Amino acid sequence: MSPHGTPGADIYRWVGAIAEELGVDPDLVDVEGVLDLAREVAAGVGRPAVPLTSFIAGCAVGAGVLTADGGRAAFADVAARVTASARAWSPEGPR
Structure with missing residues (x-):
């Protein structure tokens, strides 16, 4: 991360390299969304x-990767559900 909280160029190079290594289209990776x-x-x-x-x-x-949008809708759905769960979480269970 850069000092301002945004991903630096290194993270994009890493994503490109590891995506290629694993046979994943790097354009499918929403870096900011995942972060x-x-x-x-x-x-x-x-x-x-x-x-x-x-x-x-x-x-x-x-x-959901085999969808027409390449999985972006699947990521958006999963991210929204995980975010809601994380915000509702407490050590005793969901709030």
Whole structure:
């Protein structure tokens, strides 16, 4: 991240490189959206939940990747649902 909280060029290079390595179209990756999702989970649940939630969200989006929009609608839906859950979370369970 840059000092101003926006992703730096390195993150885009990394996304391009790892997407190519894994056979994923880098244009499918909504960098800002994924980072926003991670921020919501970290704030609402806790930092250790971020990679696990990212993996689960990726699995959910992967199920919708064959849609006409390349999975963007699936990501938007998953991100909205995860964000709502993270905001409602408390250690005792959903608020």
